[in-house]
Amino acid sequence: MKKSILLTLSITLTLISGFTFSEEQVVGLDRGIGGVESLRGDTELETTRPADPMKKVPRDQVDIESSYVFQPPLIPHHIRHYEVSLNANKCLSCHSWTKAKQMGATKISVTHFINRNDEVLADVSPRRYFCLQCHVTQADAKPLVGNSFERVKSLQ
Template sequence: MKRSTFAVVIALLAVGGTLHANEKPSQYPGGNGGVHSLRGATELDVTREADPLKNFPEQSGPIESDYVYQPPLVPHTIRHYEMSLNANKCLSCHSWKNAKESGATKISVTHYQTREGQVLSDVSPRRYFCLQCHVPQADATALIDNEFQRVDALR
C-alpha cells in the first residue's frame, strides 16, 4: 500500500468511515478517499493556501471556565507576541510585578513553583511557555457539531 493511500485509509477510519476490501480510495470523489476534512477537496499531496486569520473579539474581561482546573482562556489577540527562550510578552502584563499597573490578571502562584513545591523568585521554567495551556478564543464557527456542556458546578 502506498503511503498516500495508507494515510487516506487511516483518515477515513478516524472519522468513522468504512473502506471495503474491493474499494480503493481513488474511487471516491476528490481523490482523497471521500474524507471530508479541513483541507476541503484538496489532494493530500498538494499544499493549499492557508485559511484567512480568524477575528479575535475586542479585549474583554476573563472568560468563564467550562470545567474545574481549566487553564484560563486568553480574552484578547496575541498576534505578534514574542514567546521564546529570551522573551515572554505575556509576562509584561500578567507577572505579579506588572499586573496591578497594567490591570491584567496575575498569573497563579503555582507558576512560581517547581515540581517539588519550591517557590522561585521568577516564573518556573516549566510554566514559562504560556501557550502550552492558555489559548486565545477566536470568533469562529465550530469545526464540528458537539453537545458539550459546562460542568454543573460552574453553571
Template sequence: MRPRLLLGAMAGMACLAAGTLLAQDAPRLRGPEPFTVEQPAPPMQRAITNDVRVRRNYPDQPPLIPHSIEGYALDLHANKCMSCHARRFTEQSQAPMISVTHYQDREGNTLGGLAPRRYSCLACHVPQTEARPLVENRFVDMDALTEPERQPGGRSNR
C-alpha cells in the first residue's frame, strides 16, 4: 500500500508543479495583481453616443445600440426602448423599428404585442463603449472570407 501512496503523492506534486508553471505564462486580463487581491473597480468607459448605425458583421447579428442607455427603465412594468423603437413611435423618433420577429412566438405565430421572449432588449442588443479591448481581436468579417478580391491584397479566383 505504501508504494501506491508514495506514487500518488508524487503524481499530485507533479501536477501542482506543472499547474504553477503553466499559470505563470497564462495571459492576465485583470492586471498584475492576483485575482485573490481585492481591487477597486475600474471607472466605467464612456458610451459611444453618436447615433450612427454600426454595420453588422454577419447575417442575423442583432444591431448594436449606438446611443447611451443610462437610466433606461427595463423591468416588468416598463421598457424604455419601446418608447422610440415600437412601430407607432418610429416616425417621430426616427429610430429604426424593431423587427417583426419580435412580435412572434417560438412557433412563428404573430402576437398582438411584443413577444415575452423578446422583451429584454439587452439580452441581444448591446451598447458600445470606448474601452480598450482586453485581448487582440482577430475577427474576420464574413465579406472578407467570401469575397477576398474586395480586400486590399486579396486575390480573386475568377
C-alpha cells in the first residue's frame, strides 16, 4: 500500500516539477532514508550500525611525500589515547622546542608561534594548539570517496 502511494506521489511530482525518482529511490523513501545514500551506506538514521574497524598505522615510519605546498606533515606513529584538549596536549610532550632534541622528535614549526596578527609569541599560538585539526596519522586506508587530485607539478 505504502509503495503504491509513494509511486503515485513520485509520478505526480515528476509531472509537476520535472524531477524523476528511480525505483530504488522510491524504496529508499519507503524505508525512511529519503532515497539518499551517504558514507553511512543506505542505513537508516535511526539505526546505529557497528563502527568501522580501526585503520592500521604502519609500525615502520614511511616517508610520504607532500602533494601540495604547505601541506601539514603526516604523523608517522599511532596517536590512540593521546589527549589534545584545552588542558593538555600530548604532542607537545615530544615535539615542543624544549623537548624535541631530547626525545628525537621533529620540532613544531616556527609558524605555530605566530598569531593571526603576525605577532611572534613565546608559546604555541592558540589557533595552532590543536594539532589534529591539520595533522593526521599515516594509515593504510582506502579513500572514502573518489579523488582525481594530482600533485603540484613542481613537487613531482
